[in-house]
Amino acid sequence: MRLITSLFAVALAIGAVVAPGIVPVISHASVHAADDAKAVLTFAPSSNGLLAPGQDLVITGTIFNPSAKSIVAGSASIRLNRSAVRSRAELSSWLAPASTSSDDALGTEVLTTTTPEVPAGRTVPMQFTVPAASINFGAQAAAWGARTLAVRVTSVGSEVGQARSSIVWNPGTGVQSTRLALVMPLTVPQGSDGLIPRDLLAVYTADGGLLARQLDAIFDQPDIAIAIDPRILASIRILGDSAPPTAKTWLRRLESVSNDTFALSYADSDLAAASQAKAPRILAPTSFPIDTTLFPGSPTTLPSDQASPTPSPGPTGGSGGTTVTPLPDLASLQSFGYTLPAVAWPASGSVVEGDLASFETGGLTTTILSSGNVGYGDLTYTPSSAALVGKHPALVSDDALSAYLNAAVEASTPALWAKAISELSSAIAVISLERPAATRTLLAAFDRSRSGSDARLVQTLAALATLPWATAASLSEADAAFGSGSAVLPTAATVTARPEPAGRISAVSALLAAETTANSFSSVLTDPTRITGERRLTLLALLSNSWTGVETWATATQKYLVKSNRYVTKSVTIARSSATVFTSRNSPLPITVTNELPWPVTVYVSVRSPSNIITIDKDRVELVVEAQSQAKTTVPVTSNANGPVTLTVSLSSATNVQITTPTTIDVDVQAGWETAFTAVVAVFVFGVFGFGIYRTVAKRRKSKRVRDAPEPNGNGADPGPSTS
Numbered sequence: 001m002r003l004i005t006s007l008f009a010v011a012l013a014i015g016a017v018v019a020p021g022i023v024p025v026i027s028h029a030s031v032h033a034a035d036d037a038k039a040v041l042t043f044a045p046s047s048n049g050l051l052a053p054g055q056d057l058v059i060t061g062t063i064f065n066p067s068a069k070s071i072v073a074g075s076a077s078i079r080l081n082r083s084a085v086r087s088r089a090e091l092s093s094w095l096a097p098a099s100t101s102s103d104d105a106l107g108t109e110v111l112t113t114t115t116p117e118v119p120a121g122r123t124v125p126m127q128f129t130v131p132a133a134s135i136n137f138g139a140q141a142a143a144w145g146a147r148t149l150a151v152r153v154t155s156v157g158s159e160v161g162q163a164r165s166s167i168v169w170n171p172g173t174g175v176q177s178t179r180l181a182l183v184m185p186l187t188v189p190q191g192s193d194g195l196i197p198r199d200l201l202a203v204y205t206a207d208g209g210l211l212a213r214q215l216d217a218i219f220d221q222p223d224i225a226i227a228i229d230p231r232i233l234a235s236i237r238i239l240g241d242s243a244p245p246t247a248k249t250w251l252r253r254l255e256s257v258s259n260d261t262f263a264l265s266y267a268d269s270d271l272a273a274a275s276q277a278k279a280p281r282i283l284a285p286t287s288f289p290i291d292t293t294l295f296p297g298s299p300t301t302l303p304s305d306q307a308s309p310t311p312s313p314g315p316t317g318g319s320g321g322t323t324v325t326p327l328p329d330l331a332s333l334q335s336f337g338y339t340l341p342a343v344a345w346p347a348s349g350s351v352v353e354g355d356l357a358s359f360e361t362g363g364l365t366t367t368i369l370s371s372g373n374v375g376y377g378d379l380t381y382t383p384s385s386a387a388l389v390g391k392h393p394a395l396v397s398d399d400a401l402s403a404y405l406n407a408a409v410e411a412s413t414p415a416l417w418a419k420a421i422s423e424l425s426s427a428i429a430v431i432s433l434e435r436p437a438a439t440r441t442l443l444a445a446f447d448r449s450r451s452g453s454d455a456r457l458v459q460t461l462a463a464l465a466t467l468p469w470a471t472a473a474s475l476s477e478a479d480a481a482f483g484s485g486s487a488v489l490p491t492a493a494t495v496t497a498r499p500e501p502a503g504r505i506s507a508v509s510a511l512l513a514a515e516t517t518a519n520s521f522s523s524v525l526t527d528p529t530r531i532t533g534e535r536r537l538t539l540l541a542l543l544s545n546s547w548t549g550v551e552t553w554a555t556a557t558q559k560y561l562v563k564s565n566r567y568v569t570k571s572v573t574i575a576r577s578s579a580t581v582f583t584s585r586n587s588p589l590p591i592t593v594t595n596e597l598p599w600p601v602t603v604y605v606s607v608r609s610p611s612n613i614i615t616i617d618k619d620r621v622e623l624v625v626e627a628q629s630q631a632k633t634t635v636p637v638t639s640n641a642n643g644p645v646t647l648t649v650s651l652s653s654a655t656n657v658q659i660t661t662p663t664t665i666d667v668d669v670q671a672g673w674e675t676a677f678t679a680v681v682a683v684f685v686f687g688v689f690g691f692g693i694y695r696t697v698a699k700r701r702k703s704k705r706v707r708d709a710p711e712p713n714g715n716g717a718d719p720g721p722s723t724s
Helices: 002-014 088-095 198-205 210-218 230-235 245-255 271-276 330-334 353-361 399-409 412-434 457-465 475-482 502-524 529-542 555-569 672-706
Strands: 039-045 057-065 075-082 108-115 121-130 146-155 158-168 178-186 224-228 260-264 366-370 388-389 393-398 440-445 470-472 493-497 572-574 580-582 586-595 600-610 614-617 622-623 629-639 641-654 657-671
Touching: 039 146, 039 158, 039 412, 057 075, 057 158, 057 412, 075 121, 088 146, 088 158, 088 412, 121 146, 146 412, 158 412, 178 210, 178 412, 178 475, 198 210, 198 245, 210 230, 210 245, 230 245, 230 330, 245 440, 260 412, 271 353, 271 502, 353 393, 366 388, 366 475, 388 470, 388 475, 393 399, 393 440, 393 475, 399 412, 399 440, 399 457, 412 457, 440 475, 457 470, 493 586, 502 529, 502 600, 502 622, 529 555, 555 657, 572 641, 572 657, 580 586, 580 672, 586 600, 622 629
Parallel strands: 178 224, 178 440, 178 470, 224 260, 366 393, 388 493, 580 657
Antiparallel strands: 039 057, 057 121, 075 108, 075 146, 146 158, 388 393, 572 586, 586 629, 600 622, 600 641, 614 629, 641 657
16 A cells, blocks of 8 residues: 555656546555445645635545445536635534535535546546636635635546545735744654664664654754754763764754754653653653763773863873863753753643643743643634643644644645645634734644654645745744733633543553652662663653554553562562571571672661560671672571571661562571580580599509508518528
8 A cells, every 4th residue: 555655646746637538547456345435535726725816726636446346437526615714613624524415515616527437446646727717706806815625526426525625815915924833843763762772873863864854854944943852862972982973963963953942851751641640750860871981081981090180172182192071961961052941842632730830840831732732711713822821831732733734744645745735724824814913923733643754844844934824933932922021911721631541640650659669679789870760761761752552552661560570579589598496595597698680789687586485686787799699697696495486587778678578487496405415415524524533543542552561471471580
C-alpha cells in the first residue's frame, strides 16, 4: 500500500490530469473487499484554497474503489455555496459531517463533467477545472470569506460518494488578518534510555536525519517556537569530544537559532500524568553518569599535582601547554539560552485544574493548554491565545487549527495535503471574519506523535506564508499579554478537566513508588547517585509523551519495576546458613553477606532474639562488602540458658533503611555442657597431679627408710667390735 501511495504521489506531482477518455489507473497491491464497500473520494482546491475573481477553480483528487466490483464511468458535479461561512461550528460540521446521503444540499452546481471507470481495488486520480466565468456568487460576490465546496460523483444513477472541502473567496476587500504563532516539539522517538545512545545521535543529526530535518525546516522561522527536549542537549554534551561530529555541529546550529525557545520536561515526560499520580514535584534528572575519560585535561583526570589547574579558553601555546576541559555537571549538560524559561507544555487534553498549581510550584509559570482543555463561558468568538485560568497564565493552542496543520504536515499524498491546507486556510479565514476589525494572536501546535519524517513540513509552512489573512507571530508576542502595560489583556478562562486515563495514572504511580524504594535502598552505596540517577533518567524516558499509544510501553514499564525491585530484594542479601550450636555462654554469631552490585556497599547487620535464652550484645555491626563478592562478620551474643532459638537477622543502611528481606538462623544453645566439661577436666587434672604428688612422696619415704636401716651379717647377728 505504501508503494502504491508513493507511486500515486509521483503521478500527481508530474501533473496527471484526467480528461474524458484518458484515465491513469494505479493499482493497490491487494484488495479483499465486499462488493458493496463504499468508494473513498478525496478532492480539494488548488492554490492553497485561495480563489480570486477571474481565476479558474482547479480541483484535484482521487477516487479509491475498495469494492470487488468496478465503478462504471459516470459524472461529477462540482458545487459551491454562495454565502460565506459565518462560524467555526458551521465549517466544522460541513467538513466532517456525521453522515452523508444523496439528498444532501451541497450548494450551487458550477460544473458537471464525466468521470472514468474505477476498477475494483484501484485508485484513479482526477482533476476538474471550473472556468472563472462559471463562478457566480451573485450578490455575495463582494463578500470576502470561506465558501463550502463539494464534489458529488454518480454512476448508473446512484451516488458513488461525495467529497467536501472549502475555498476562501478573496475579492480584494479582505479583513484584518489573524496572527498565528506555532510551536513545535524538538524530540526523538520513544525509548527507555535516559540518554540517547551515541549511534542514534549520529543517525538523527546526519544529513537527512530526524533531528537534522526538523531543525532545517524551522531554523530562524520567527513564527515557530521550538520546544527543546533537554535530553538531546545532555546526550550530546555528556559524550565530550567523543560525540559524533554531526551532533556537535547540529547543537551549535541549534544554539544559534533566532526562534523563540523553551524547555520541555526532560525526555518530554508527561507532566500531567506525574502531577495526577501525586509526584511530590516536577520530575527532573538528579544526576548524570559522567565518564571523566571523555574530558581529557579536566581537573579530576589530571595528576594529583595538577588537580586544580587554571582553566584556559583554548589550547595553550608552547610545548608544555595543557587545555583544561571542565567536567560538565547537572546544570551545564541541560543549559540553553531559552527565550521563554518557564513554560510547561503538557500533552494535549490531559490537564485537570490542580495540575496548574503543581506546575507553578515547580517554577513553570505559563502553561500551554489545548483549547479542548479550556472553557470560555459564553464567549461567541475565538479569543487570542493568552488566557488567565483562575490566577494561572496560559497560552491556549487551538485544537482545530492544530489538527489541520498536522494533517497537512503528515499527509501521505498530494491530494490529502491539498485538502488539509484548504481546510486550514478556511478555518483561519472564518476566525478572521468573526471580528473583522480585531487583531488576535492564535496558537497552533505540532503534534507530539509526529514521526519526524514530515516531508511536507517545509511545503506547509510555505503555504501558510502565502495566506493574506494569516500573519506570522511569535510565541513571545503571545506571551507578552501577561506583561504589565500590554494593550491586549488575557481572556478569563476555566479548566475543562481532561484527566489522564485511570490505568495510566495507576501505572505511573507504580513507577514513582518503585523509584522511591530504589532511592531508599541506594543509601548502602558510598555514591547513591549510581542508582538514583539512573532510575530517575530511565523513569523520565518511560514517561515520555512519545510513548503515547505505543503497545510496548507496558512491557518497558514492567522491566523498570522488576529492576527496581531487584535492587532492593536481591542485590544485597544475607547468605543462608545451617543451624548453629552454641556450647558456651559467650559465642559470636557468624553472618555472611553477598553483594551482587558492581559497586561496594556498606551495610549494618542487626540480630533480634525472641527470648531471653540469647541476648544480643551489639545492636548494629558495620560491614563493608566489595563489589560482586561476599564478606563475613560476627555479632556478639550471650547465652543465658539452654534451648533452641530462632534469631532474625536484618540489614540496614547508614540511614536505617532496611535492606532486603530479613532472614532467620536456628540456634541450639547447650551452654551447660561448658560447666560439666570444665568440672570433668578439673577433676582429671587434679587426679593426675594428686597421683603424681602421692607417688613422689611415697618414693622419697621409701628411699629414706632404706638409707636408715642397719647392714646385716652373714648369719644375721651383729658381728660386734673387731680384735687384732
